[in-house]
Amino acid sequence: MNIAVIGTGYVGLVTGTCLAETGNNVTCVDIVEEKVNKMKNGELPIYEPGLDILFHRNIEQGRIKFTTDLAEAIKDAVIIFLALPTPPGGDGKADLSYVLGAAKDIANLITDYKVIVTKSTVPVGTADKVRAAFEENTLVEVDVVSNPEFLREGVAVDDFMKPDRVVVGTRSDRAKKLMEELYAPYVRSGNPVIFMDERSSELTKYAANSFLATKITFMNEVANLCELVGADVDMVRRGVGADDRIGKRFLFPGIGYGGSCFPKDVQALALSSKEYDYDFKILDAVMEVNQSQKLKIVEKMMKYYNNDVKGKKFALWGLAFKPETDDIREAPALYIIDELTKAGAEIVAYDPEGMENVRKMKGDILAFADNAYEALEGADALIIATEWQAFRNPDFKQMEEKMASKVIFDGRNLYDLHKMIDLGYYYNSIGRAT
Numbered sequence: 549m550n551i552a553v554i555g556t557g558y559v560g561l562v563t564g565t566c567l568a569e570t571g572n573n574v575t576c577v578d579i580v581e582e583k584v585n586k587m588k589n590g591e592l593p594i595y596e597p598g599l600d601i602l603f604h605r606n607i608e609q610g611r612i613k614f615t616t617d618l619a620e621a622i623k624d625a626v627i628i629f630l631a632l633p634t635p636p637g638g639d640g641k642a643d644l645s646y647v648l649g650a651a652k653d654i655a656n657l658i659t660d661y662k663v664i665v666t667k668s669t670v671p672v673g674t675a676d677k678v679r680a681a682f683e684e685n686t687l688v689e690v691d692v693v694s695n696p697e698f699l700r701e702g703v704a705v706d707d708f709m710k711p712d713r714v715v716v717g718t719r720s721d722r723a724k725k726l727m728e729e730l731y732a733p734y735v736r737s738g739n740p741v742i743f744m745d746e747r748s749s750e751l752t753k754y755a756a757n758s759f760l761a762t763k764i765t766f767m768n769e770v771a772n773l774c775e776l777v778g779a780d781v782d783m784v785r786r787g788v789g790a791d792d793r794i795g796k797r798f799l800f801p802g803i804g805y806g807g808s809c810f811p812k813d814v815q816a817l818a819l820s821s822k823e824y825d826y827d828f829k830i831l832d833a834v835m836e837v838n839q840s841q842k843l844k845i846v847e848k849m850m851k852y853y854n855n856d857v858k859g860k861k862f863a864l865w866g867l868a869f870k871p872e873t874d875d876i877r878e879a880p881a882l883y884i885i886d887e888l889t890k891a892g893a894e895i896v897a898y899d900p901e902g903m904e905n906v907r908k909m910k911g912d913i914l915a916f917a918d919n920a921y922e923a924l925e926g927a928d929a930l931i932i933a934t935e936w937q938a939f940r941n942p943d944f945k946q947m948e949e950k951m952a953s954k955v956i957f958d959g960r961n962l963y964d965l966h967k968m969i970d971l972g973y974y975y976n977s978i979g980r981a982t
């Protein structure tokens with residue numbers, strides 16, 4: 549099938565590349581010429597494990613192309629994906645100007661039937677708005693379909709190639725048939741393509757992300773309670789998660805969820821509910837708890853150091869909001885850096901992928917190390933903010949030699965409690981004994 553993908557951000561690139569991988573001819577469009585030129589030369593603008601192999605293979609085999617020319621990209625396309633940014637506007641609601649602007653531009657160019665697919669996370673009712681933009685600008689028939697993405701950064705290629713489910717919102721049989729055909733190679737193992745109306749599909753995306761954020765937040769609160777009552781959250785998590793109705797996944801407590809999706813989507817769902825005069829109370833609580841959870845480590849450190857961290861030197865392992873990404877959006881580490889440096893502490897950070905992004909944003913308030921051990925040189929304590937695999941089994945002997953004090957504040961519960969006690973560390977983690 550001939551496909552056009554408008555927008556080559558994270559979602560657009562993963563979508564375009566993975567669609568090319570199953571034999572479709574994909575043209576990706578972006579307005580940033582420099583970015584398009586780089587991609588034409590095989591430069592992948594994002595870090596995502598496994599994507600580079602597919603990206604290069606499909607460029608070489610001519611199944612994926614890049615252009616700034618919208619007309620050229622959509623001329624032969626049957627399906628056009630809109631993978632454009634929907635940043636929160638000043639009022640916190642998703643700004644649809646990119647999506648609706650592209651809809652208008654496409655409407656003015658098309659001469660034959662197209663399926664227009666909204667892939668970005670968009671508020672309920674957006675498909676109707678996109679449809680209206682077409683109706684105002686062209687007489688050519690189109691079907692507007694909602695097809696939210698459920699990709700997780702770090703495992704996005706796997707999530708696309710082997711999805712738990714594909715959700716497609718459309719009431720058109722013609723569009724349904726095309727979407728079914730397009731996704732067939734990805735659901736061969738029997739996972740469903742679930743068809744529904746556009747509004748239900750749009751809401752599914754917000755409900756899924758908000759539910760997961762709530763699940764994590766619930767466990768974070770259980771962890772906080774564990775610390776007070778002397779229980780161990782690792783045990784509680786296992787006991788709770790063994791119930792199939794609850795499930796083992798997404799029960800890991802930590803220093804709050806971050807990233808570009810959960811914080812934005814929980815807020816957007818809470819706000820849009822209010823527009824319909826519905827007070828989605830649990831979401832307000834989730835946002836409030838998550839905000840304080842991000843500072844849990846700082847709170848613990850302030851207690852440990854009697855509210856005085858002035859002149860202290862801290863090593864910080866992990867900057868990205870989660871492992872296997874360089875994404876630092878809403879990363880708990882950023883809040884920790886701000887609070888501790890404001891209080892007069894010095895921070896030396898190490899992250900396998902996220903350092904460049906933090907350097908650009910906060911390079912003047914912290915230092916960076918070339919590797920995890922270098923960050924520990926003379927440190928009064930180590931703070932762990934991201935659970936990179938490389939931090940899971942470190943050389944504690946080498947750590948001890950570098951650090952000024954054997955103190956660890958672990959926001960991701962990487963180490964066995966008893967082992968840390970045996971090694972003689974002061975080890976403060978989440979929801980477990982100190």
Ligand code: UGA
Pocket residue numbers: 669697698699700701702757760764797798799800801802803804805806807808809810869870
């Ligand atoms: C999330 C969803 O998982 C995807 O399904 C969705 O497509 C995506 O948002 C999106 O809307 O685009 P992502 O933000 O990449 O994906 O990351 P997750 O792996 O879901 O993690 C989100 C946050 O939750 C991270 O900060 C992570 O550290 C935290 N988390 C996750 C926990 O604190 N505990 C857990 O048990 C799991």
